[in-house]
Amino acid sequence: MTARLETTLVVAQRARRVRRAKAVASRTAAYVVVIAGAVVLLVPFFWMVSSSLKELQDVFAYPPVWLPIPPQWHNYLDAWRAVPFGRYLANTVFVTVLGMFAEITSCTLVAYGFARYSFPGRNALFFILLSTMMLPYHVTLIPTYMIWRNLKLLDTFDPLVLPAWTAWGPFYVFLLRQFFMGVPRDLEEAAKIDGANVLQTFAHVMLPQIKPALLAVAVFAFRGYWNNFLGPLIYLNSMSKYTLTLGMYLFMGGVNEAPQWHWLMAMSTVLAVPMLVTFFLAQRYFIEGISLTGLKG
Amino acid sequence: MESGIYLGTLARYLLTFVAMCLLCLGVYGALRLARAREETAAGYALITPWLAGFLVFTAGPILASLGLSFTSYDLFNPPKWVGLENYRWLFSDILDFWPSVKLTLAYAFLSVPVGVAGSLLVALLLSADIRGIGIFRTIYYLPAVLPEVSVALLWRWIFNSEAGLLNAVLGPIFRLIGLQNPDWFGDPRFVLPAFVIMSVWGVFGINMVVFLAAIKNVPRVFYEAAEIDGAGSFAKFWNVTFPQISPVVLLQIIMGIIGALQIFTVAMFARPTSAAGRFMNQLVYERGFLQLRMGEASAIAWVLFVIILALTLLVFRSSTAWVYYEAEVRK
Numbered sequence: 151m152t153a154r155l156e157t158t159l160v161v162a163q164r165a166r167r168v169r170r171a172k173a174v175a176s177r178t179a180a181y182v183v184v185i186a187g188a189v190v191l192l193v194p195f196f197w198m199v200s201s202s203l204k205e206l207q208d209v210f211a212y213p214p215v216w217l218p219i220p221p222q223w224h225n226y227l228d229a230w231r232a233v234p235f236g237r238y239l240a241n242t243v244f245v246t247v248l249g250m251f252a253e254i255t256s257c258t259l260v261a262y263g264f265a266r267y268s269f270p271g272r273n274a275l276f277f278i279l280l281s282t283m284m285l286p287y288h289v290t291l292i293p294t295y296m297i298w299r300n301l302k303l304l305d306t307f308d309p310l311v312l313p314a315w316t317a318w319g320p321f322y323v324f325l326l327r328q329f330f331m332g333v334p335r336d337l338e339e340a341a342k343i344d345g346a347n348v349l350q351t352f353a354h355v356m357l358p359q360i361k362p363a364l365l366a367v368a369v370f371a372f373r374g375y376w377n378n379f380l381g382p383l384i385y386l387n388s389m390s391k392y393t394l395t396l397g398m399y400l401f402m403g404g405v406n407e408a409p410q411w412h413w414l415m416a417m418s419t420v421l422a423v424p425m426l427v428t429f430f431l432a433q434r435y436f437i438e439g440i441s442l443t444g445l446k447g
Numbered sequence: 448m449e450s451g452i453y454l455g456t457l458a459r460y461l462l463t464f465v466a467m468c469l470l471c472l473g474v475y476g477a478l479r480l481a482r483a484r485e486e487t488a489a490g491y492a493l494i495t496p497w498l499a500g501f502l503v504f505t506a507g508p509i510l511a512s513l514g515l516s517f518t519s520y521d522l523f524n525p526p527k528w529v530g531l532e533n534y535r536w537l538f539s540d541i542l543d544f545w546p547s548v549k550l551t552l553a554y555a556f557l558s559v560p561v562g563v564a565g566s567l568l569v570a571l572l573l574s575a576d577i578r579g580i581g582i583f584r585t586i587y588y589l590p591a592v593l594p595e596v597s598v599a600l601l602w603r604w605i606f607n608s609e610a611g612l613l614n615a616v617l618g619p620i621f622r623l624i625g626l627q628n629p630d631w632f633g634d635p636r637f638v639l640p641a642f643v644i645m646s647v648w649g650v651f652g653i654n655m656v657v658f659l660a661a662i663k664n665v666p667r668v669f670y671e672a673a674e675i676d677g678a679g680s681f682a683k684f685w686n687v688t689f690p691q692i693s694p695v696v697l698l699q700i701i702m703g704i705i706g707a708l709q710i711f712t713v714a715m716f717a718r719p720t721s722a723a724g725r726f727m728n729q730l731v732y733e734r735g736f737l738q739l740r741m742g743e744a745s746a747i748a749w750v751l752f753v754i755i756l757a758l759t760l761l762v763f764r765s766s767t768a769w770v771y772y773e774a775e776v777r778k
Contacts, residue, residue: 180572187569188586191648195589197612198601210610244453248460256467256496263493267486279497282505284759286709288731289748292515292741293508299522307456315463316500323497348489377594379712384736391452395596395712402600402716411604418597429592433585437656 202226202416209412222412226420229401229413235420237390238397245310245393246375252314253322253371254364260317261326262352266338276327283320287380295384309385310378319374322367325439329363330356366439369432373425394421471495509752516746521739533746544747546724552754553639554726555707558646563699565647566654571684573655574662584659588652599716602645606631638723645717646707654699661692690771697770701762708755727751 201209203221230236264276298309317323333356341351357364382396392400398417403409429436471492478488491498516533518526537544569587573580590598605612608630614621618628631641669687678686689696711728725733727747735744 177575180575183569183572184583188583191590191651192586193612194601194605194648197605198597201604212610212615214610214612214615241452244456248456252460252464260494260497263490267490267493269484269487269490272490275494275498278501282501284705284755285505285509286705286728286748286751286755288709288711288728289512289752290505290508291512291731291748292735292745293511294504295736296511296522297503297508303459307453308459311456311460312463313500313504315467315496316504317497318500318504373594377596377712379596379715380732383715384732395594398596398600399715402718411607411610414600415604418600422593422597425592425594426589429588433588437588440653440656 198415198422199419201412202419204412206410206412225412226416229410229416230420232413233397233401234390235394235397235401235417238392238394241307241391242376242393242395245307245378246372248307248311249314249375250368250371252311253317253319254367256315256317257319257322257367258326258357258360258364261323262330262356264323265327265330279320279323291380291384298385304385305387305391306385307391310375310381319367319371322370325367326360326363329360333359362435362438365432365435369428369436370439372428376424467496467499470499512745513749515742516749518742520741522741523739526742529742533743534750537743537746537750543724543730547727547730548750548754550639550724551708551710551727551751554642554646554710555704555758557639558643558650558707559700559703561643562647562650562703563654563696566651567658567696569651570655570658570662571688574659584656587655590649590651591653593649595712596716598645598649599713602641602648603632603717606641608633632717632719635720635723638719641719642710642714642717645713646710650703654703657695657699658692661695662688665691693770694772697762697766701759704758704762705755708751708758 200216200218202225203223204215204218204225205222208215208218264272264279294309295304298304301308303309337355337359338351341355346354377395378393379395379399382393383399386392386396389400398421401417402414474495475488475492478491479485483491515526517528517530519529519532520526573583573587593601606614608614608628611631613631614628621628629637631637665688669691670683673683673687709728710726711732714726714729728751731744731748731751734740734747
């Protein structure tokens with residue numbers, strides 16, 4: 151009797167052990183795949199930074215040099231001085247700050263209108279706003295170019311920043327509207343009873359409630375203006391007005407010129423640093439924005 | 448320092464702001480005068496910036512570019528009506544136009560399914576409770592954080608035929624199967640795979656995070672019910688997870704297609720061999736702004752617009768067969 155009980159116990163123990171081993175195996179497999187994926191995604195980053203710190207002869211070495219010793223930090227300075235990147239940085243900051251401010255302001259007001267006021271035609275207009283997301287930018291490009299040409303504003307920053315006052319990011323309006331709709335109406339009514347006017351209610355009651363959405367929009371707008379290439383490409387002619395992306399295009403050289411890869415990787419890294427910093431600072435809002443809209447930066 | 452290049456724009460920037468405020472007030476006043484309700488007037492006043500921008504920078508230009516596509520226009524002489532000549536010329540252009548349509552469509556049809564399926568797979572893996580998952584999620588996200596310009600230059604360097612990292616790492620394997628190192632962006636046969644690899648690397652993290660959020664939202668009860676019914680892992684995925692997250696998959700596919708068909712910046716910086724053809728948006732830029740053939744460029748842009756509309760509609764139509772909306776069943 152006791153012997154049989156013992157066998158049962160042993161069998162049960164063995165089964166438990168097998169189950170645990172299986173769980174450990176599947177967990178290990180998951181880790182292996184996840185780590186392998188992370189390595190594949192990270193190696194290009196490492197390669198970018200490592201290439202940017204190499205001497206010219208190591209850049210083309212075979213087998214590849216993984217760690218440049220000693221690191222050639224002066225590559226960054228050399229690349230930065232090869233083209234007036236300081237001026238391009240100033241231009242990019244100017245365009246980005248103006249564009250972001252106008253875009254966030256106008257999108258917030260429009261989103262508030264769509265979220266909190268009911269008026270005839272509202273749903274149809276919101277549907278139109280959403281469907282402009284499908285519109286290829288190039289289809290409006292030439293007539294828009296003609297507008298700025300007729301206004302004699304080609305080769306200025308105007309075409310890059312003035313339209314930002316017209317809430318031209320349908321994603322941003324959508325995201326902000328979602329958040330506004332989530333704010334309980336009682337809050338506004340309480341403010342009204344306390345004697346706040348429309349603007350006071352908006353600024354002191356509504357805006358703090360949608361802070362995560364505002365930050366998400368700020369991150370995306372920052373990325374949008376910082377990385378804009380097509381706009382500067384067609385609107386800016388004078389080299390003194392180039393932005394960083396257009397400066398990179400110039401720096402990349404003509405078709406026949408052999409690219410200086412250590413310099414190009416240095417500048418690619420420089421261009422990426424503000425994006426990486428904002429990502430780490432505002433990761434939560436970034437991911438929240440993406441999960442809500444499916445928007446890619 | 449020449450600060451003059453900023454001051455003019457700054458002045459017009461502030462002026463635009465004032466003008467926009469006045470326009471909003473004007474809309475409000477006009478609607479009130481026309482005896483509209485207070486709420487209607489305020490609502491329209493608030494959305495006025497968008498409405499104005501939509502008319503001036505979207506609706507107007509779309510119609511204008513349709514009109515331009517029937518003309519011959521070089522920016523300096525007034526547009527000349529040529530009827531369907533631009534389209535006839537394009538559709539018979541087997542040197543530039545058809546290869547670019549083919550390249551653009553092939554890119555979208557390859558990169559979107561591979562990107563979506565791959566990231567869905569990894570999202571399923573990562574949805575398991577793994578310690579330190581937060582760090583992995585951040586890592587998976589990083590490629591999407593890089594600027595397009597950096598991505599294109601970085602991959603052009605990795606794909607470099609002589610000293611590129613990819614050929615250095617894969618070279619021994621290629622030699623083992625008796626193949627030569629491919630010249631990626633320099634060889635028309637490898638341009639498309641190179642772009643697909645680059646794009647999948649870039650969007651992987653974004654798609655994955657979106658899928659991960661969707662998978663986490665599937666109620667646990669459904670899995671418990673499935674387990675009681677004796678479902679295995681695959682059955683659980685196919686009958687529970689996938690139907691539940693299918694609306695998100697649809698959204699990612701549609702946004703992916705719209706994005707892929709509009710590829711421009713990356714292609715301009717990756718600079719593949721011209722023998723592989725150009726993407727449609729590159730052709731629009733080249734015809735319009737380098738050769739000043741604005742009519743033809745508008746026609747190409749419109750063809751791309753129609754392709755995007757048609758594909759989006761097609762995917763939406765097909766979605767009734769595979770996308771599951773809970774709200775519809777509950778009704």
